[in-house]
Amino acid sequence: MSEQADSLPENDEEWRELLTDEEYRILREAGTEPRFSSDLLDVKDDGVFTCAACGTALFDSEEKFESGTGWPSFWDVLDEGTVETRVDESHGMRRTEVVCANCEGHLGHVFDDGPEPTGKRYCINGAALEFESGE
Numbered sequence: 001m002s003e004q005a006d007s008l009p010e011n012d013e014e015w016r017e018l019l020t021d022e023e024y025r026i027l028r029e030a031g032t033e034p035r036f037s038s039d040l041l042d043v044k045d046d047g048v049f050t051c052a053a054c055g056t057a058l059f060d061s062e063e064k065f066e067s068g069t070g071w072p073s074f075w076d077v078l079d080e081g082t083v084e085t086r087v088d089e090s091h092g093m094r095r096t097e098v099v100c101a102n103c104e105g106h107l108g109h110v111f112d113d114g115p116e117p118t119g120k121r122y123c124i125n126g127a128a129l130e131f132e133s134g135e
Contacts, residue, residue, distance in 0.1 A: 008054060008103050019053060026125045027053045027105035030090070030097070035070025038126020046134040048078065052127065054103035058082050059122070061134070065114070067121055072129065074122040075114045083122075085110060098122060 009015045015028050025031040040049070049059040049072070059074045067073035077083050081101055088097035088109065098107045107128045114121030 015053075020127075022127045023052050026127045027051075027100075027103075027107075030088075030106040031125075032108075033071070033125045033127050037070075038072060040072050040126035040129055040131055041070070043072075043131055045131075048132050048134065049074075049124075049129045050132055051100040051103060051105055051107070052130050053105040054100060055130075056082055056100055056102040057132075058100065058107070058129070059124070061131075067114070067123065069121075069123055071108065071123045072126050073114070074124065075116075075120055076118050077122065083107065098124065100128075 009018055016024055019027060026033060043061065045061060047061050048057045050057050057078050060078045063074045063076045065073055065075055083098050084101045086097045086099060088095045095109045098110050099105060100107060105128060108122065108124040111121045111123060112119055
């Protein structure tokens with residue numbers, strides 16, 4: 001789905017109409033999909049991963065890597081400013097949450113155990129993303 005910032009849903013009811021139940025649970029309620037459940041986990045084609053809620057381009061397939069964690073992982077974002085980070089102290093842990101800067105949808109978390117050149121691992125729920133092939 002691709003929406004402009006000024007046409008994003010204005011309330012919870014509109015978000016529920018726009019998103020599937022799983023997308024809503026992850027993007028709006030900061031849920032997590034089961035490990036190894038995403039169809040996007042094994043995508044290796046050239047293209048861009050966008051926010052499933054608003055269509056913002058977030059990650060390039062060239063920055064995707066196999067982390068072994070069971071979620072799509074990226075070592076960098078497509079463009080600076082497309083995601084924001086927040087402290088997440090849920091579940092008795094202290095992590096860094098990643099959200100879409102456009103719609104504030106929960107995407108996943110970022111960790112400092114990724115590959116060079118950034119050393120980052122953006123561990124992202126596949127249900128929070130859509131893939132647009134560059135081919």
